Amino acid sequence: MSYPLAAAEGEGFVSPGPGTFVFPPLFGEGTFFTKTMLIVVLGSFAIAVFYYLAARRAATVPGKLQFAGESVYGFVRNSIALDAIGHEGRKYVPYLATLFSFIAVLNISGIIPVLQFPATSRIAIPLFLAIISWVIYNAIGIKRQGLVGYFKNMMFPPGIPWPVYILLAPIELFSTFFVRPITLALRLTFNMFAGHLVLVLFVLGGEYLVFDKGGLVGIAAGSVALFGSIVLTFFEGFVQLLQAYVFTLLTALYIGGALADEH
């Protein structure tokens, strides 16, 4: 996807592509540790330290840190677990809260200076999380309703005239076993991918216009692009938190669906 703005001068602007997301190893050739892995390690460490410090001295009147930790946990419990699953949702709050914090932190690394790369834009991480969620909601469904009952409730929900089942049963089966985990992973990955790509495009394009292209028009347009990149950074932060919420909410809804035996 080259888009030469100044091809005549011999050096054009090369817009960023999927190559932006591939990093060389941090410690030279032959090693395997990349920036993405560093972000995952740092993010996990930050979450662990945050929750440990928040829960270390649990007091009736919470301190600042305890309040922050409890807000995140309470948000997941009240507006995700209890809303989407019901009163049984309390049991799944630890998993959902972990999922939410992990995704949110790895997403937010996309707008933290120096890191500035959302680790979740590499499909391995969302795909693995989606597989964990997939195993959990299927296991819950089979445990709760039995193997036959789970498939029966999923493929043949009662209260529908029987000819519809010819169409509905394969669609439901396909949806539950293939579409759900794949869309769960793809949604998160490509939201982060597209957001990061647009951000990189704005910054690199603005920099090219101001410093390489130059001239009144170049500097004016480049300044607009660079200012736009700041606005986009805040928008991106909003999208990153929203996507962490969406991933957790959908997982909770799938768990809730697996728990509801009789419709």
Add this chain to the structure above:
Amino acid sequence: MVEGNVNMIGYGLAAIGPGIGIGLIFAAYISGVARQPESRSMLQSIAILGFALAEALAIIGIGLAFAL
């Protein structure tokens, strides 16, 4: 002379549908909250869910635009 990938035109066309869909979802959400403000918390998660499902189409589109 503009070079580029035709996939991106396809992606632009593919994004029309989800765009309209997301607009309709939030229009319904806003009018629902305007009519009955106390139903906000209940409608919010439904609206976000619908948004996420409609958005998945656009997201699959951009994934395929890069992959194919």
